[in-house]
Amino acid sequence: MVGREVEQAFADVIVAEVAAGSSHALVVCGEPGIGKTLLLEHLAGSAEAAGFFVVVGRVGRDGQAPHLAALSAGGAPLLVVVDDVHRADPATVELVDRMLRHPPCHRVLLGMGLRPQYAPRRLLRALRAAERAGTLSTVELGPLSPDQADALLDGRLPDPERARIREESGGNPFYLRELARSAAEPSDGPDGSGPGVPSGIVASLREELGTLPVSAARLLTAAAVVGDPFEIGRAAAAAALPEGEALDLLDELCSRDLVRATEVPRCFTFRRPVLRRAAYRSAVPRRCADARARISPAEPNSVGLGGHTRQGPQAVRLLTAALDAVPDADSATATRLRLAISAAHLWAADHEQARSWASRARGAAGTDPALQGAAAALLAGAARRGGSVAETAAAADEAAALLDPLPDDVLASHIDALLLLGRSEITIEWPDPACRHLRRALALAEQTGQVHLLPEARSALAVALTWTGTLAEAARSGDAAIAGSRSIGAPDSRLRALWSRCATAIVAGDLPGAARLCRRARGLPGTTPEIAATTAEVRLLAGDQDAGIAALREAGGGTELPLIPRSQRPYWFALLTDVEIRSGRRADATVWAERAEEAAAGLGLAGRTGWALRAAAAVRNAHREHARAACLALRSAELLDGAGNPVEAARSRTLAGIALGAAGQRSRATAELGEAADVLARCGAAGLGAQAAALLRGIRSGGAGRTARDVLSPREHQIALMVATGRTNREIAEELMLSVKTVETHLGRAFGKLGVPTRAALAAQVRAGI
Numbered sequence: 001m002v003g004r005e006v007e008q009a010f011a012d013v014i015v016a017e018v019a020a021g022s023s024h025a026l027v028v029c030g031e032p033g034i035g036k037t038l039l040l041e042h043l044a045g046s047a048e049a050a051g052f053f054v055v056v057g058r059v060g061r062d063g064q065a066p067h068l069a070a071l072s073a074g075g076a077p078l079l080v081v082v083d084d085v086h087r088a089d090p091a092t093v094e095l096v097d098r099m100l101r102h103p104p105c106h107r108v109l110l111g112m113g114l115r116p117q118y119a120p121r122r123l124l125r126a127l128r129a130a131e132r133a134g135t136l137s138t139v140e141l142g143p144l145s146p147d148q149a150d151a152l153l154d155g156r157l158p159d160p161e162r163a164r165i166r167e168e169s170g171g172n173p174f175y176l177r178e179l180a181r182s183a184a185e186p187s188d189g190p191d192g193s194g195p196g197v198p199s200g201i202v203a204s205l206r207e208e209l210g211t212l213p214v215s216a217a218r219l220l221t222a223a224a225v226v227g228d229p230f231e232i233g234r235a236a237a238a239a240a241l242p243e244g245e246a247l248d249l250l251d252e253l254c255s256r257d258l259v260r261a262t263e264v265p266r267c268f269t270f271r272r273p274v275l276r277r278a279a280y281r282s283a284v285p286r287r288c289a290d291a292r293a294r295i296s297p298a299e300p301n302s303v304g305l306g307g308h309t310r311q312g313p314q315a316v317r318l319l320t321a322a323l324d325a326v327p328d329a330d331s332a333t334a335t336r337l338r339l340a341i342s343a344a345h346l347w348a349a350d351h352e353q354a355r356s357w358a359s360r361a362r363g364a365a366g367t368d369p370a371l372q373g374a375a376a377a378l379l380a381g382a383a384r385r386g387g388s389v390a391e392t393a394a395a396a397d398e399a400a401a402l403l404d405p406l407p408d409d410v411l412a413s414h415i416d417a418l419l420l421l422g423r424s425e426i427t428i429e430w431p432d433p434a435c436r437h438l439r440r441a442l443a444l445a446e447q448t449g450q451v452h453l454l455p456e457a458r459s460a461l462a463v464a465l466t467w468t469g470t471l472a473e474a475a476r477s478g479d480a481a482i483a484g485s486r487s488i489g490a491p492d493s494r495l496r497a498l499w500s501r502c503a504t505a506i507v508a509g510d511l512p513g514a515a516r517l518c519r520r521a522r523g524l525p526g527t528t529p530e531i532a533a534t535t536a537e538v539r540l541l542a543g544d545q546d547a548g549i550a551a552l553r554e555a556g557g558g559t560e561l562p563l564i565p566r567s568q569r570p571y572w573f574a575l576l577t578d579v580e581i582r583s584g585r586r587a588d589a590t591v592w593a594e595r596a597e598e599a600a601a602g603l604g605l606a607g608r609t610g611w612a613l614r615a616a617a618a619v620r621n622a623h624r625e626h627a628r629a630a631c632l633a634l635r636s637a638e639l640l641d642g643a644g645n646p647v648e649a650a651r652s653r654t655l656a657g658i659a660l661g662a663a664g665q666r667s668r669a670t671a672e673l674g675e676a677a678d679v680l681a682r683c684g685a686a687g688l689g690a691q692a693a694a695l696l697r698g699i700r701s702g703g704a705g706r707t708a709r710d711v712l713s714p715r716e717h718q719i720a721l722m723v724a725t726g727r728t729n730r731e732i733a734e735e736l737m738l739s740v741k742t743v744e745t746h747l748g749r750a751f752g753k754l755g756v757p758t759r760a761a762l763a764a765q766v767r768a769g770i
Helices: 005-019 036-049 090-101 121-132 146-153 159-169 173-184 199-208 214-226 232-239 243-255 273-282 285-293 312-325 332-347 351-364 369-386 389-403 408-427 431-448 451-468 471-487 491-508 511-521 529-541 545-556 566-582 586-600 606-622 626-642 646-662 666-683 686-700 714-724 729-736 740-754 759-768
Strands: 024-029 053-058 078-083 108-114 136-140 259-261 267-270
Touching: 005 024, 005 036, 005 108, 005 136, 024 036, 036 053, 036 078, 036 108, 090 108, 090 121, 121 136, 146 159, 146 173, 159 173, 159 273, 173 199, 199 273, 214 232, 214 243, 214 267, 214 273, 232 243, 232 332, 243 259, 267 273, 267 408, 312 332, 332 351, 332 369, 351 369, 369 389, 369 408, 389 408, 389 431, 408 431, 408 451, 431 451, 451 471, 451 491, 471 491, 491 511, 491 529, 491 686, 511 529, 529 545, 529 566, 545 566, 566 586, 566 606, 586 606, 606 626, 606 646, 626 646, 646 666, 646 686, 666 686, 714 729, 714 740, 714 759, 729 740, 740 759
Parallel strands: 024 108, 024 136, 053 078, 078 108
Antiparallel strands: 259 267
């Protein structure tokens, strides 16, 4: 037994003393999995080696132990081991009591495994009496130290994984072994434990909860949904319990050592971090869904509301019923329920009701800055959904002023408000505050074990980082969000993680990667118009233009894209403008550019105006109004730079370089293309960077900013487009019924004409196609 050397030596001493002529009892106490049974097994082995007659038994679920009264060792010292003695029924307790007071013979050692929190009071009285009489010793087994835990893990896992397992297990040996096994062989068994929560731990907890009152189990499930640590008022709201009753039930949970008090008033934590996830997994799914529905989620469609797109009305009904049951309408619990009702309406895309309930919650929040800040964050989310930038900004300002000063231990119960605030700040082009709030939300979720919020925080952070051009970190955050959403078994959260990662891949120029992410997202619940539009964008960039346009119109609900939030429409109209220009349909492109301008008007967002101006510039350039196009593109770049989006600004500079080159202003074209190429390379936008660099080489070699469509033959351009979709030369040859050699010849000519060295650079040039 790793880390139990002292306890083993003590057991050996007890065996020696009993063998010498005395009788004694040894009780081994501790939580499940801490090593009680292993120490009793060591005791039995030591006694057997010393010539004891050994009887080992365990109290069954019926409370009965082996027949102890008739035991006889025939003159040899006797060891009787009774594990799980806390389960003992009255008759067994009577027998143990008698053995402690009147051993059946000399040289009797009674070894017992005990969880005191579950033991009958009479048994505890008997044990205390024997301890006072000096005939009983107690060994309390605590968690292993970090060094002991590492010794148990035996170096089988890398350092970061060992550190995570040590933290999750809390030093419990059984949890350490199960988590290590799960890390090596992820499980997703029929018991619903899912990856990252070993089935053995889930089964152990279910056994532990077997005698728990139903209402206490409901509160424990609600606490698991809220997070670790959890605030009792929020857990009560999630369980739809009056706070007074919840406090009584909390006493029961604490007495059983399922949860423990922290130094923060009203804040409690699970006995071990992994138990919070095990409790979440072992609960009835509907109970978890109802609890999630009663607390304020991070975002509509988020894991905080159960992840089912049809649950909006059901959530509102549950929350309203819970609010009606609260006796004090001005209590903190009632305010939290109003916040949750607001969030449920926001989730159901009813931003007017969301605003109304958030306003009521803010009015009832009194002087509590955490509740006031949560209400303001919901108001920002409602205004964002309603398309009001000014209201979003005002509410976001208020929420930040209230939430930023809060200490971590208070804000840990309102991580969802930080997430909603960060998402709102992304929409109104405040990338730096958004990143700050989302990073804090992520750190708090990690510190407090609120793993259900981690994918949402990482997905949102990936979107904010993509806007700022920090693409490598955005990709890492998106990948972590995908892995985390899979580990908690939340398909809708996984969908959003795949979407955010796909958006980053598009900006980075990794079209094959974006296509793979779209394929992984098929069939997952929770698709929104924005997610469907991104899938259509991948098809458009791959050259499937007519089908891509149709898919984008369907995602947006028609030509005007009414289903897509107004603040996002300028981007999609600008994209459609570029697609139509690449297809040679300048009249259609002009219509889309006008729609982009109309959508951006009145928003007061520099980036959105920048997208609209770039669409107008592309149309002017297609009509050979190159000087006007360059002017519009440079103004677009200036606005996008001011909005903190360097990649999009560089795209506009690239267009400006093309227009300036076509206008014969080679020195200015070289400057703009050079700056664009440098920025794109620094941000990690490889595809766009390769395009700008290739155009720059063309200008320097005497070209005039011509595009791939201008330079390549129809067959070369067709094959280059297929390369841009990620197809191999053999796949292209089979589809076009050509030989591989012919495909290679066409590609070689395309490389030479465009001055690009790689397939990625060729793909970027072709996709640009402006």
